[in-house]
Amino acid sequence: MNKHRIHRVAKLTGLSKDVIRVWERRYSLVKPSRSANRYREYTDEDVSLFRFLKEEMDQGQTIGGLAMEGRDSLLQRMHASSIPKQQEFAPHRSLLDELISRLDPLDKGRFEQQLNAAIAVIPFEEAVQRILLPLQRRVGELWHEGRVNIAIEHYVTKLIQQKLFSVINQLPANEFGPRVLIACPEGEYHEIGAQAVTYLAAARGCHVYYLGPNLPLDDLEALCERVHPDLILLSLTETQSDEQAQHLLHRLQRLSQRWHVAVGGNGACAMQPLLEHTGIELLDDLGTLHNRLANLLATHQRAFH
Ligand code: B12
Numbered sequence: 001m002n003k004h005r006i007h008r009v010a011k012l013t014g015l016s017k018d019v020i021r022v023w024e025r026r027y028s029l030v031k032p033s034r035s036a037n038r039y040r041e042y043t044d045e046d047v048s049l050f051r052f053l054k055e056e057m058d059q060g061q062t063i064g065g066l067a068m069e070g071r072d073s074l075l076q077r078m079h080a081s082s083i084p085k086q087q088e089f090a091p092h093r094s095l096l097d098e099l100i101s102r103l104d105p106l107d108k109g110r111f112e113q114q115l116n117a118a119i120a121v122i123p124f125e126e127a128v129q130r131i132l133l134p135l136q137r138r139v140g141e142l143w144h145e146g147r148v149n150i151a152i153e154h155y156v157t158k159l160i161q162q163k164l165f166s167v168i169n170q171l172p173a174n175e176f177g178p179r180v181l182i183a184c185p186e187g188e189y190h191e192i193g194a195q196a197v198t199y200l201a202a203a204r205g206c207h208v209y210y211l212g213p214n215l216p217l218d219d220l221e222a223l224c225e226r227v228h229p230d231l232i233l234l235s236l237t238e239t240q241s242d243e244q245a246q247h248l249l250h251r252l253q254r255l256s257q258r259w260h261v262a263v264g265g266n267g268a269c270a271m272q273p274l275l276e277h278t279g280i281e282l283l284d285d286l287g288t289l290h291n292r293l294a295n296l297l298a299t300h301q302r303a304f305h
Contacts, residue, residue, distance in 0.1 A: 003041040006032075011281065013050040014291035020050065027067035029053070029074065045075070052078040089126060091134035092118065100138055103152050112159070124167050125203065128196055129286065132160050136192045157192070164195045174205045178230035178300040183211035183220060185248065190237035193265045197233055197289060204293050206231075217251045224259055231260045231296055233283075236267030245271050249278060256280050264289060 010017045024030055024040075030049060032040035052074065053066055066074060095118050102111040115135075119127040136157065143153040180201045184194050191213040198210040209227060211220065224232070232255065240248060249271070255261050262281035263271070269284050283289045 003033075003035075003043065004047060005035075006040050006042070009042050009047055009050065011283070011292060012047050012288055013054060014294050015050055015054060023053075023063065027063060029067055029071050049075060049078060089129045092130045095131065096134055096138055099135060100142070103139070103142075103148055103156070106152060106155075108155075115159070119163065125200070128164070128199060132163060133192065133196055136160050140190075160192060161195060164192075164199050168199050168202050168208075168210075171202050174207055177205045177207040178296050179209070179227055180206040180231045180233060180296075181209045181211060181220070181224065181227065181229045182233045182235070183215040184213040184235045184237075185220075185252075186214055186216045187244075188236055188238060188267070189213045190265075191235070193237055194233075194235035196286075197235060197264065200286065200289060201233070201293055205297060206293065217255065221255055224255070229259055230300060231262060231292075233289075234261070234263045234268075235265045236263055236271070237265045238267045239270040240267060245274055249274055249280065252280050253278050262292065 004012065006017050006020055009015075009020060013020075020030075024032065030042065030046045032042045032046065035041050049071070053063065056066055057063060095114070099111060099115060102114070115131070118131055122130070139148065139153050139156045142148040143150060182194050182198050182201065184191055194213070195210070198208055202208045209223075209229070211223070220232070234252070252261055252263070256279040260281070261279075262283050263275075264283040264285075268275075268282055272282055272284075275282050281292070283292055
């Protein structure tokens with residue numbers, strides 16, 4: 001089981017470090033262990049419980065009332081309520097199998113008809129997670145294994161990109177929302193992760209600048225001076241060698257002295273140990289991104305009022 005320090009728990013749950021400490025002191029629902037150097041360490045279950053408490057409070061419960069219920073009962077309710085949610089966003093495997101079978105030989109009509117019909121009946125955010133991203137992974141993997149040709153991969157990738165952007169373009173532009181710059185740094189060409197993040201940020205009311213793949217950091221920095229972003233989100237899909245990772249982090253640290261910088265994607269997760277104490281945040285899944293954006297929007301709103 002993973003152990004998380006308090007700053008990470010704050011990022012994962014959207015609660016402030018102060019609230020986490022106060023809840024610990026007053027209500028004892030979560031009792032972190034201590035590392036050798038006395039840092040609080042929380043388990044995955046603690047993190048889930050904090051998230052659950054937050055959801056309950058968003059629905060009108062008070063922390064005092066929840067604390068009276070007791071940890072065991074809360075955990076039971078949490079596990080019962082989390083099952084359907086996890087299933088909801090799991091990849092839609094049977095549909096994906098059928099879609100893949102329409103690619104060789106290519107049956108464009110049926111492929112698009114089936115894809116469009118499936119996407120139309122669920123919220124788009126769910127479609128992104130259950131259908132579009134897994135489809136991209138599946139087709140990319142088939143190309144990597146030499147089982148579909150690059151023209152087919154490009155056809156599917158472009159279709160997915162069109163769907164993401166057509167929905168993004170229909171969202172109301174929020175000029176006054178927090179400014180979020182999203183890109184893949186130089187050398188990173190896998191861009192669907194960054195595009196999905198763009199959709200999620202725009203859908204929540206951020207003012208998004210999507211800058212695409214392979215962006216030199218000098219140029220990103222120059223744009224930051226103009227735009228003054230509230231957050232920079234970088235997508236790293238490929239795992240880097242240690243030397244490449246160190247080089248990249250050195251550059252990102254410079255950027256993070258002026259702006260909030262967060263990285264996500266499989267390549268970023270692989271760099272986790274190197275990210276400690278750099279000031280660069282790791283957002284290791286879309287749930288963490290969701291919390292980070294919620295915090296950003298709340299802070300931004302407070303600053304405006
Ligand atoms: C699709 C794919 C491709 C497509 C890319 C299409 C495109 N234009 O984006 C194609 C087929 C073109 C391709 C090409 C290449 N690929 Co490729 N590709 C993949 C594949 C299958 C999926 C990557 C992807 O799109 N991920 C994005 C989404 C769909 O999934 P995800 O990574 O899980 O992302 C999730 C989270 O990480 C998160 N996320 C992502 N970014 C961010 C950012 C933030 C801020 C946050 C919060 C979250 C977040 O969102 C997603 C949802 O949960 C992976 C293998 C795999 N299964 O991961 C290999 C892989 C990444 N590719 C690889 C390589 C080497 C290449 C090539 C260099 C191969 C070559 N010799 O030419 C080229 C380079 C790219 C190029 N020049 O276009 C390697 C990388 C190896 C490494 N060092 O890590 C991999 C791992 C394959 C492998 N097993 O070797 N690839």
